[in-house]
Amino acid sequence: DTGVSQNPRHKITKRGQNVTFRCDPISEHNRLYWYRQTLGQGPEFLTYFQNEAQLEKSRLLSDRFSAERPKGSFSTLEIQRTEQGDSAMYLCASSPGGSGTEAFFGQGTRLTVV
Amino acid sequence: KNEVEQSPQNLTAQEGEFITINCSYSVGISALHWLQQHPGGGIVSLFMLSSGKKKHGRLIATINIQEKHSSLHITASHPRDSAVYICVPFGNEKLTFGTGTRLTIIP
Numbered sequence: 538d539t540g541v542s543q544n545p546r547h548k549i550t551k552r553g554q555n556v557t558f559r560c561d562p563i564s565e566h567n568r569l570y571w572y573r574q575t576l577g578q579g580p581e582f583l584t585y586f587q588n589e590a591q592l593e594k595s596r597l598l599s600d601r602f603s604a605e606r607p608k609g610s611f612s613t614l615e616i617q618r619t620e621q622g623d624s625a626m627y628l629c630a631s632s633p634g635g636s637g638t639e640a641f642f643g644q645g646t647r648l649t650v651v
Numbered sequence: 652k653n654e655v656e657q658s659p660q661n662l663t664a665q666e667g668e669f670i671t672i673n674c675s676y677s678v679g680i681s682a683l684h685w686l687q688q689h690p691g692g693g694i695v696s697l698f699m700l701s702s703g704k705k706k707h708g709r710l711i712a713t714i715n716i717q718e719k720h721s722s723l724h725i726t727a728s729h730p731r732d733s734a735v736y737i738c739v740p741f742g743n744e745k746l747t748f749g750t751g752t753r754l755t756i757i758p
Contacts, residue, residue: 570746579737579751628694628748639699640684640739640746 541643543629549618549649557615558646562631569612571604573629580628586612619650654678655740655749663755670725672752674738677719684739685712685723730756
């Protein structure tokens with residue numbers, strides 16, 4: 538297992554288009570997190586899953602954002618009708634779950650909306 | 652008020668200096684991560700600790716659960732240590748990111 542994998546690494550899209558990102562966590566990691574990081578800022582929590590259940594969703598996530606983890610393995614984050622303000626790095630992390638367990642981070646998907 | 656505060660926010664030092672980055676948090680946690688993020692966004696997990704002290708090479712991390720405080724130390728700093736360092740207290744559920752400390756080591 539090579540760690541948390543995110544695809545694509547970079548995405549440039551026109552305003553108004555839909556985009557979808559994928560995150561493949563480390564095998565058997567129950568928890569999967571999505572974060573967004575804009576330039577010069579720390580990561581902001583978006584949502585997280587325990588297996589296939591989406592347990593929490595940030596108010597930062599507008600109705601244009603949706604995340605799924607249908608089989609409790611990989612996850613997708615979709616942004617509909619992208620806006621320039623959506624330009625950011627989208628980070629995924631996974632952890633085995635439970636207390637005191639380490640989280641592992643993907644390299645992120647950098648989205649640029651033009 | 653942020654749940655997690657790091658200090659300093661920015662730090663510039665000469666190569667070889669001893670570096671300390673502090674993290675204070677108000678949330679109840681079971682563990683705390685220290686992350687390193689280089690320009691371009693890639694994140695590396697440096698430490699996960701729930702008590703005491705850990706050392707890896709020139710990096711040392713300490714945590715005091717009672718005082719809700721953790722520190723990251725870098726000995727004999729090097730320009731390649733230049734990055735953003737982020738503490739991430741970990742409760743039972745989501746990770747909470749600190750504000751980050753931007754470290755620049757000048758040759």
